[in-house]
Amino acid sequence: MQIKPKPEWLKVGQEIRRLRSANRMSQDQLSQLMTLSPAMLSSIERGIRGCKPEFAEELDTALQTGGRVLRLVGKANADPGTPTWFLDVERLQHQAAEIRQFQLGWLPGLLQTEDYARLALRAGDLSLSTTGLQQAVNARLKRQELLWGENPPLLFVVLEEGVLCRPIGGRDIMTRQLDQLLSAAGHAHITVQVLPMNAGPHPGLDGTFQLLRLPRRETFLALESRVSADADDDADHVNEYTQVFEDLRALALAPQESADLIRKARGDLQ
Template sequence: MAKGAHGSRQAAWEFFGAELKRRREEATLTQVELGARVFVSGGYIGQFEQAIRKPQLDVAQRIDAVLQTAGFFERMWRKLIDDKRYADYFAEVVELERMATKICEFAPTVVPGLLQTAPYARAVTIAANPFVTDEYVDEKVTARLERARILKDVTRPEFWAILHENVLRVPVGGPAAMAEQLEHIAALAHERKVLVLVLPRAEGACAAMGGMVSLMEFDDAPPTAYTETSFSGELLDSPAVVKRVQRAYDLLRGAAMSPEASLALISSAAEDFRRCTSST
């Protein structure tokens, strides 16, 4: 997203927060009192009002019910979060990625979206949606590449990725696409834009964490976790739950190969795919 568009959307969230504060005060409720009625802390209500943190949809709906605002906050939430290029459960995560100061991901099956190349992203999209149009595929790939721009910004987040070794071995899109994908990851690591670790197959039990996991940290808001399976995702912001996810991620990081050994394995796998390409 262009800087101007991001600034415009942030201004809209500030309006959301200002309206929330105005209508809360009209209802003679404190932040703590409103928070208790919509099942979040008073501190969260304060962060919503300052546009530091964005509420989830169900919270916006409960705010409407408590403040009797006839769906105002739900409609505004949908307008600000809704982006048809992303699945409904993922659109809010894209917003959070843009604000994060640190992102830590675990990828058990495919390369994380922020690291994907166009051919790899295209292959993944078509595999999950074999009957869609080229326009649909192009839109999804373009959106994914736009997300990845945050890794090139001067203010880019600190980005960690733990890849299960299987991610390096499955030839998504064919040997040429896979070689390009792994070379891209290696280049980002060499440029110190990302830190990538590989979880060896031998550490089988550690992969029991399940599906893809992303942890995000922010300057002025508590950390958030996001988990995803093939067709659904869930944003987690309960401090106790996020703490458990962080602990599980720390265990994965402890079981992973060193950054140097991981990069060597990624480069070696890329060379293997290149050889497959040249021999055909």
């Protein structure tokens, strides 16, 4: 029985073939530079096998593409609810050994309940269809799984006190959300600190950001808006925001005091 190519895999495979041809390399020659057999490479180019991220990285190195194949593979493997402009950040989150995140308006997507996420995503894009909204919610919940795997990244979160006080969805939804936040903060690899309202002006007022440190120590800065999320590895930018994050941590309450404030916010909902 002939195996039909998957459209998303075929698109990746065709680009790999184009890049290989541009480098004047046969499948055998390219395979010798990788941990991939010629037969497997042929299957990937024909779109009947998906390309794993580790193979994509090898292809990018061998063909000197600047990461093009890995980006294409990320898009091909993405959940339908993940916007294309967020794919680079999502990929870095999955690779990260440490995530440092400052939140100004919402709780972090990695720590949101399903109901809270649905309301946050709806507020972010009023044009989403019912199906599109559910796909976006599912994609966000699936992304949270990276925190609960075998080797989860360290997660450091600083959030403004106002995030706790804003009654998203009413008492019941917000109560469940704060319960989940407290539960997450009780795990050794997750640290949550709250920046109190009386801290006054602070360097985080410019907006939400996250720093993603990869296992090889390379760090990316991610600045996200309603319609874009840029992953920046410029050393000056990363260093500046690293200092900003440390300044925010210094202004924020300690983890235990932060947990007490979250409990108070929960109690005020009753």
